[in-house]
Amino acid sequence: MPPFQEPNERINKAFTNIDSNGTMKPNEDQQSQYIIEMRGGDTLQVQMSVDGARKLAALSPRITVTYHNVSKVINVPAKMIDPSSKERFIQRKLLDQVSGQIYSGQIVALMGPSGCGKTTLLNTLAGRALNGVSGDIWFNNQRYDKSMKRKLAYVLQQDIFFERLTVKQQLTYTALLRLPNNLSRQDKLAQVEQIIEQLRIQKCADTPIMLISGGEKKRVNIGTELLTNPSVIFLDEPTSGLDSTSAVALMDVLRDLAMQGKTIITSIHQPSSQIFQSFDQLILLADGKTIFMGKPSNALPYFATMGHHSPPQYNPADYVMDLVNQDMKIREQLKEAYLKNKIIKNLNTISNQLQSEYSLSARQYLLGEPSGNEADLTNPDNVNLIPTKHESKWPIGFLSQMLILFSRAFRLTGKSQFTLLNFGQALVLAVICGLCWLRMDFAENTIPDRSSFIFFLMTFWPLQTMMHGILAFPFERIIIEKERASGSYRLSSYFIAKSLAEAPLKLVLPTLFLIVAYWMANINSNFGIFLAILAFQLLSILVAESLGLLLGAAFKNLQHAITVATVLLMSLMLVGGFFVRNLPHWLGVWTKWLSFFQYSYDACLQLQFKGGYIYQCVDGSIITSCRNNPNGTFISNEAIKYFDVGISIGLNFLVLFGMFVVFRTLAYLALRFINTRTGRT
């Protein structure tokens, strides 16, 4: 048995040295195409085009999805349905004993009235939200296992991306994160180019996603999921919001994918007649039950056997939807009829016939339901879909994930932070601030103004950054959840990468602000002191941001997070030592230690008056030694006594740093463990 070679080595070998070591099998076209088997049963298809460019694609195994008697029950809080109810929960059946079989190469449409359970069925088949699910689901002859995630793609109804990225950047980051490390960067990028070509989005490849059309966005959404070359693609209403031309173009893309052997299951609302007829199979649901399963062209003849005739020239999809949306009685009739008409595959015909009270003519229009027996479970590729145990759960290692996520976060924050508007805001505010405290004298009467300058410095930027922190997760979380649902990366690598990438960028504008305002206000000419004050300002910004991230991650409702943040910030500011110098003892004795403003303010006051500068006395109202010496001078360090500073500069720094670490860690834990989702199925 030849030793296992890494794919890159083997691919190169395939083109330079065609040998037959048993692991490389030349395809029909001996010169240009090879199938290479990899660990875990995956195969790679390598093609050499005429111009010598190399194309690489993982050949995904063909998968038949079989589901048998699948039900889903959820517990809804009783008070939500009936406020007078004494019960805690009421059970609701979202899916009721549905069965079906979908083959590779097919496009299957799930249709039915709003709320009939299409998304629930898609989620269930895709292995998402499996709580309360009973029945059997097989992929070929294997039951769902988390490790199959990479072979199943789920295209959500909403096109959720970092919209500032261009189409190519979006696909490239996804490829780098989700394609395994045994492919080179060059091959991952080649895969991106292939997807762009396959989905016909070359025209907008370098356009930011926020500027492309709805149809293009949908294709980027599908492309993102296709990068890992999944075998089964679930799509939740992919054509909603698209005009008919874009919808048809999208269906063409899906047809291409089906022709490559992929299994495609899509829910759809109101397809045009052309799209409706293009499906290989139609599954109609009503109230969580199947009411028709067969070829779309057989739907109208089937309903006609029950006396429901479509007017001529009417879009069959519209007619079917009108029918199931009519009154409850018709829906009940259709549900009952399906139960009696349905055919079970691989059961002997006698028991099938015994079930039938309806005419055989209705049954001829239906496809058979699987019986749940071994005979239903086809596995044409005979591939083990569950990777061997030694394979990592993640496509790439922790460090690689972090580097890629760092680069993405750096790019995104750079784009949102370094706008002309933000630079303008920082500069204008710095100048206004500088003008208010313009070139203060080194004199006794400027001491209160100097302390207020410091307090302003230590509150303005932290406040602003904290609000940004609160908003960071509610908007990003949905993207992270989507990416993590397809097994892209660890939450910890995302969190660390985001923290590392954003911190330096978040600090650029406050630094610029301080340089201008500090010089204009004439604070302290010692460069070391300037750097120390800058360090405190930046650290308090990081503390405030961490607190913001924590609140943003912990609260389901953004409004609640903002309200709590406002109350918290105002309270911490009030007890921070600047506004009230003589807090009631019972209050001040503990609250002032909670305020991170207090620590940076205290430390910077000490820094400002450090260095033994000569200050001019004025009236002795602040400095005792000036009382009888209005024209005299005093050493700046004396001013520190006027303020009730608590602890040393070093200790202040340590406490602030500790707060930063604690808040960051809590923010991570909140993000990891507090579920802010709305509880949809």
Ligand SMILES: Nc1ncnc2c1ncn2[C@@H]1O[C@H](COP(=O)(O)OP(=O)(O)OP(=O)(O)O)[C@@H](O)[C@H]1O
């Ligand atoms: N967490 C939940 N709590 C209560 N009801 C739920 C929950 N999730 C789903 N449902 C209900 O289950 C039913 C099926 O929902 P589902 O989203 O699957 O329907 P759908 O056919 O996809 O609808 P639409 O076409 O409007 O998207 C709906 O009545 C919905 O209100």
